[in-house]
Amino acid sequence: MSEALVRVTDIAKSFDVSAPWLNRMIECKPRSLLKAVDGVSFGIERGKTLALVGESGCGKSTVARLLVGLYEPTRGSMEFDGQDAHATFRKPEGLKLRQRIQMIFQDPYASLNPRWKVQDIVGEPLIEHGITTDRQELQDRVGSLLESVGLSPLDRVKYPHQFSGGQRQRISIARALATQPDFLVCDEPTSALDVSVQAQVLNIMKDLQRRQGLTYLFISHNLAVVRHVSDHVGVMYLGRLVELADKHSLFAAPRHPYTRMLLDAIPKMHDTGRARTPVMGEVPNPLNPPTGCTFHPRCPLANERCKTERPALQTIGGIRVACHAVEEGRA
Amino acid sequence: MSLPLLEVKDLVVEFPTRHGTLRALDQVSFSIAPGEILGVVGESGAGKSLTGAAIIGLLEPPGRIASGEILLDGRRIDKLPYEQLRQIRGRKIGAIFQDPLTSLNPLYTVGHQLIETIQTHLPVDAKEARARAIALLEDTGIPAAAERIGHYPHQFSGGMRQRVVIALALAAEPQLIVADEPTTALDVSIQAQIISLLKSICHKRGAAVMLITHDMGVIAETCDRVAVMYAGRIAEIGPVHELINRPAHPYTAGLMAAIPDMTQDRENLFQIDGAMPRLNAIPAGCAFNPRCLRAFERCTRDRPELMPAGVTRAACWLHEGRPA
Numbered sequence: 001m002s003e004a005l006v007r008v009t010d011i012a013k014s015f016d017v018s019a020p021w022l023n024r025m026i027e028c029k030p031r032s033l034l035k036a037v038d039g040v041s042f043g044i045e046r047g048k049t050l051a052l053v054g055e056s057g058c059g060k061s062t063v064a065r066l067l068v069g070l071y072e073p074t075r076g077s078m079e080f081d082g083q084d085a086h087a088t089f090r091k092p093e094g095l096k097l098r099q100r101i102q103m104i105f106q107d108p109y110a111s112l113n114p115r116w117k118v119q120d121i122v123g124e125p126l127i128e129h130g131i132t133t134d135r136q137e138l139q140d141r142v143g144s145l146l147e148s149v150g151l152s153p154l155d156r157v158k159y160p161h162q163f164s165g166g167q168r169q170r171i172s173i174a175r176a177l178a179t180q181p182d183f184l185v186c187d188e189p190t191s192a193l194d195v196s197v198q199a200q201v202l203n204i205m206k207d208l209q210r211r212q213g214l215t216y217l218f219i220s221h222n223l224a225v226v227r228h229v230s231d232h233v234g235v236m237y238l239g240r241l242v243e244l245a246d247k248h249s250l251f252a253a254p255r256h257p258y259t260r261m262l263l264d265a266i267p268k269m270h271d272t273g274r275a276r277t278p279v280m281g282e283v284p285n286p287l288n289p290p291t292g293c294t295f296h297p298r299c300p301l302a303n304e305r306c307k308t309e310r311p312a313l314q315t316i317g318g319i320r321v322a323c324h325a326v327e328e329g330r331a
Numbered sequence: 332m333s334l335p336l337l338e339v340k341d342l343v344v345e346f347p348t349r350h351g352t353l354r355a356l357d358q359v360s361f362s363i364a365p366g367e368i369l370g371v372v373g374e375s376g377a378g379k380s381l382t383g384a385a386i387i388g389l390l391e392p393p394g395r396i397a398s399g400e401i402l403l404d405g406r407r408i409d410k411l412p413y414e415q416l417r418q419i420r421g422r423k424i425g426a427i428f429q430d431p432l433t434s435l436n437p438l439y440t441v442g443h444q445l446i447e448t449i450q451t452h453l454p455v456d457a458k459e460a461r462a463r464a465i466a467l468l469e470d471t472g473i474p475a476a477a478e479r480i481g482h483y484p485h486q487f488s489g490g491m492r493q494r495v496v497i498a499l500a501l502a503a504e505p506q507l508i509v510a511d512e513p514t515t516a517l518d519v520s521i522q523a524q525i526i527s528l529l530k531s532i533c534h535k536r537g538a539a540v541m542l543i544t545h546d547m548g549v550i551a552e553t554c555d556r557v558a559v560m561y562a563g564r565i566a567e568i569g570p571v572h573e574l575i576n577r578p579a580h581p582y583t584a585g586l587m588a589a590i591p592d593m594t595q596d597r598e599n600l601f602q603i604d605g606a607m608p609r610l611n612a613i614p615a616g617c618a619f620n621p622r623c624l625r626a627f628e629r630c631t632r633d634r635p636e637l638m639p640a641g642v643t644r645a646a647c648w649l650h651e652g653r654p655a
Contacts, residue, residue, distance in 0.1 A: 055518040056489070164606045165375070194374040194545060199589035199600035206599065221518060228591035228600065251593070265523045266593060267548030270576060282488055282521065 166197030370554035425500030569643025579640035
């Protein structure tokens with residue numbers, strides 16, 4: 001494998017969702033831990049895009065927050081450009097590292113301060129990281145950042161409410177680009193947008209990647225969007241990766257039964273009236289996940305082994321997949 | 332052709348504001364036959380939900396119907412007094428909204444809410460209402476319905492909650508269901524379950540559906556006919572297969588091309604530059620002309636009405652004078 005900019009090894013995050021101490025004592029309840037992410041490993045090469053897909057509650061966004069350092073991992077580590085990211089975040093040099101890793105959030109209505117002008121929103125990271133202090137230079141930089149995402153430098157003096165959803169998302173992108181990062185973590189950047197506007201934002205993101213050699217982690221539940229933007233795709237289910245493959249093999253020949261189910265569930269645009277194969281069942285409660293392979297209650301290929309033994313992510317036929325059925329050649 | 336169940340004629344909805352009156356819906360006309368599923372698509376702010384709200388009679392003041400008619404089964408319902416409208420709403424028109432959590436009362440069990448709805452509209456006693464409620468939950472695919480009927484909304488998952496909302500909309504066996512983004516808050520996998528449920532139930536009961544969504548994929552698999560809305564007007568309306576595969580209006584064509592396709596690789600997506608105009612700045616002529624790649628002189632001057640364009644009908648001057 002060629003040099004990876006980001007390498008995540010067995011990263012995990014649990015949240016303590018126990019009842020308060022007194023209730024636990026009275027009701028004799030144990031502590032309960034929610035394993036939002038339970039041992040995920042992957043690498044992203046420089047200039048490439050890894051997409052994570054999965055249903056709500058599978059831990060995609062938690063991975064995103066772990067990668068930008070908004071959460072401390074419970075276990076495991078992330079290596080960024082050869083250094084242990086979470087150890088560095090705690091040290092004074094962490095600020096330098098944070099410049100290189102930036103995030104774009106889902107909702108452009110919630111992620112911009114409505115009382116700030118665009119100048120202040122986009123300029124804040126520049127001041128915060130001490131990149132520039134000169135007023136004129138700050139203005140020029142914000143202007144050119146806005147231009148790079150297809151807005152006018154004159155938009156500097158406006159407030160977020162004067163922009164449409166797609167334009168706001170571009171402001172978020174401009175802000176994320178302010179510190180000249182290498183790595184952008186995008187958590188559902190287009191889910192709140194209309195399709196025509198989504199196309200504008202996705203095109204800008206691809207152009208920026210080509211021009212500036214950015215590396216993306218792209219989180220989405222929309223497989224068609226993922227297919228369009230990504231190089232590699234990881235499919236998550238209940239806090240674990242079930243399949244990790246390059247885009248072409250994943251979409252042409254999905255191996256894991258869950259991946260197949262997700263692909264079948266996409267509406268086919270041009271054969272109108274054709275019903276899709278609905279996915280059976282729902283995501284189980286993550287507080288009390290099924291034993292063995294967590295997907296077995298919904299899986300058409302499940303057998304006794306799947307109910308007891310948890311499959312590990314292993315390389316089968318060139319792609320990484322965690323499934324007993326695939327390993328045994330039943331799928 | 333059978334008589335349409337719902338007929339909307341030249342509907343105009345206006346919002347009086349301090350800065351003048353805004354016209355949010357402008358001369359919208361369409362009809363739905365019994366048992367038919369009509370899809371309504373468009374970007375945010377195109378007026379899809381407003382059309383739905385006007386039909387159910389739930390326009391929020393200061394919004395008001397300025398002119399036009401809404402006929403259900405040949406009877407005008409847009410001018411009815413509140414009490415009479417209340418009887419139609421629920422009894423003849425059922426509504427399903429986007430967010431299942433906000434359409435259910437968190438303080439009552441789902442059984443209570445279903446039984447209340449059934450008894451409001453149908454002359455049945457408490458025992459029969461309960462039996463009906465259980466049957467409805469079973470119909471919508473909720474396992475162990477007899478037990479689940481005593482549960483509160485928060486005890487259901489998102490997909491299950493939306494099933495409860497559908498059961499609630501069907502409670503009085505309405506002839507028309509207005510479903511406003513019923514699957515937008517759900518995952519793709521659950522979305523497929525809900526859509527096939529909605530489709531089979533309507534088929535079984537012969538109810539007509541007005542399905543409002545921004546998701547072309549959902550429209551493609553569910554609807555018989557589609558209306559594409561832009562800036563408060565219908566841009567194109569016609570049978571779903573033709574509209575998707577041979578769109579006549581440049582806006583429909585752009586909308587279709589902007590959707591990432593699962594079957595072909597493209598470096599860049601087609602994008603419609605710009606954004607939908609605000610209601611106080613709708614351009615003269617065709618509202619789409621500043622973003623349209625095929626606009627010509629007349630488009631900036633005259634406003635096109637819906638005209639035959641092949642199999643569909645489109646509001647676009649490109650199709651003027653062409654044989655239908």
